[in-house]
Amino acid sequence: MSNWKETSGESKRRWEVNADFWDERMGEHSNRFHREVVRPDTERLLSVNEKDRILDIACGNGNFSKRLVELGANVTAFDYSKKMIENAKKRCSHCIDKIDFHVVDATNKDDLEKLNINAPYDKAVSNMAIMDIADITPLFSSVSRLLKPGGIFVFSTIHPCFQSPGTRRITETEDVGSSVLTRHGLQVFEYIDSCCFEGIGIVNQPVPQLYYHRSLSQIFDLCFDTGFVINGVSEPVFEIDNERSRFDWNKIPPIVIVRLLKIESYK
Numbered sequence: 001m002s003n004w005k006e007t008s009g010e011s012k013r014r015w016e017v018n019a020d021f022w023d024e025r026m027g028e029h030s031n032r033f034h035r036e037v038v039r040p041d042t043e044r045l046l047s048v049n050e051k052d053r054i055l056d057i058a059c060g061n062g063n064f065s066k067r068l069v070e071l072g073a074n075v076t077a078f079d080y081s082k083k084m085i086e087n088a089k090k091r092c093s094h095c096i097d098k099i100d101f102h103v104v105d106a107t108n109k110d111d112l113e114k115l116n117i118n119a120p121y122d123k124a125v126s127n128m129a130i131m132d133i134a135d136i137t138p139l140f141s142s143v144s145r146l147l148k149p150g151g152i153f154v155f156s157t158i159h160p161c162f163q164s165p166g167t168r169r170i171t172e173t174e175d176v177g178s179s180v181l182t183r184h185g186l187q188v189f190e191y192i193d194s195c196c197f198e199g200i201g202i203v204n205q206p207v208p209q210l211y212y213h214r215s216l217s218q219i220f221d222l223c224f225d226t227g228f229v230i231n232g233v234s235e236p237v238f239e240i241d242n243e244r245s246r247f248d249w250n251k252i253p254p255i256v257i258v259r260l261l262k263i264e265s266y267k
């Protein structure tokens with residue numbers, strides 16, 4: 001896998017700049033994209049049980065950590081942005097006894113050791129973050145070590161087939177019989193090579209973030225190499241909305257959600 005470790009400092013600097021904006025936009029209950037596309041299948045795949053110990057990876061402002069507590073879990077949550085964690089602690093002040101927040105860099109194996117404190121975990125979750133993490137190998141190795149045998153790791157990420165710098169959204173208009181048909185779609189120019197690129201998670205955010213494109217096979221190979229099998233997958237889309245005249249991710253999935261199971265024999 002490509003080594004972008006050296007970009008991690010710049011990526012973190014940008015997340016610190018974006019942290020308050022992100023907190024304000026995500027609020028207590030996250031934004032429409034998360035509520036309608038990310039959360040329903042994440043929660044289904046994670047299937048939280050009362051008293052589950054769950055690790056929330058790159059937790060941002062902690063809105064999903066709070067949701068996990070509402071579902072009955074005890075949560076350990078981390079992000080490498082100090083400001084994100086400060087905001088998360090404020091957002092979760094009423095349930096802070098159920099969430100142990102840490103500032104940890106997921107690209108740093110030694111830093112990840114701090115999470116041993118509440119291990120082993122029953123489950124781990126990472127919402128829309130692995131595409132923001134410069135090097136995911138230390139994270140997947142650590143999560144595998146930190147989970148109980150048979151533990152579950154659910155992650156969501158932008159769909160690498162349909163959201164990469166090698167894609168372009170297109171609109172085609174065609175005369176069909178007596179009517180005019182308008183279709184929205186994607187052109188894919190490049191997919192297989194990994195790359196680092198700048199992009200916007202939320203319109204008007206102060207600075208663009210750094211994204212790390214990896215093909216599905218690169219991501220899945222890492223899962224298999226770190227002792228996981230895939231036992232669930234979802235490619236959610238928005239419900240069709242009334243506004244049919246624009247590309248709105250209701251026929252093509254903007255994200256992919258994967259559930260991993262830690263194999264019993266993995267050390």
Ligand SMILES: C[S@@+](CC[C@H](N)C(=O)[O-])C[C@H]1O[C@@H](n2cnc3c(N)ncnc32)[C@H](O)[C@@H]1O
Nearest residue numbers: 015058059060079080081105106107127129133
């Ligand atoms: C798109 S946000 C998602 C936040 C949260 N999971 C959510 O769904 O609202 C990505 C998060 O990843 C964090 N992040 C990026 N690289 C990281 C790293 N190396 N270690 C820890 N957190 C990281 C950022 O600070 C940011 O909070």
